Amino acid sequence: MTPKDIFGIIIRTFGLYLLLRAILMAPDFFQLEVGSIRPILLFAFYFAVGWWLLGGAKLLMTRAYPTSAEKAEQGA
DSSP states (O other), X not given: OOHHHHHXXXXXXXXXXXXXXXXXXXXXXXXXXXXXXXXXXXXXHHHHHHHHHHTTOHHHHHHHSOOHHHXXXXXX
């Protein structure tokens, strides 16, 4: 396995962790007081970032491991 593959596995594992954390927060919504928005925003953040990371986080992967064509553009 290359370091790029290992980094991708770590990214996806962290995304899975965030998604599971968001799912485990969901039952708390039934006990919310009126006007409390913080738990909903936290759930949305965990879910969105977890989904993005689980999908591979292309922007993060290309930033960490650019291809040879991207390296040539940065050097020019």
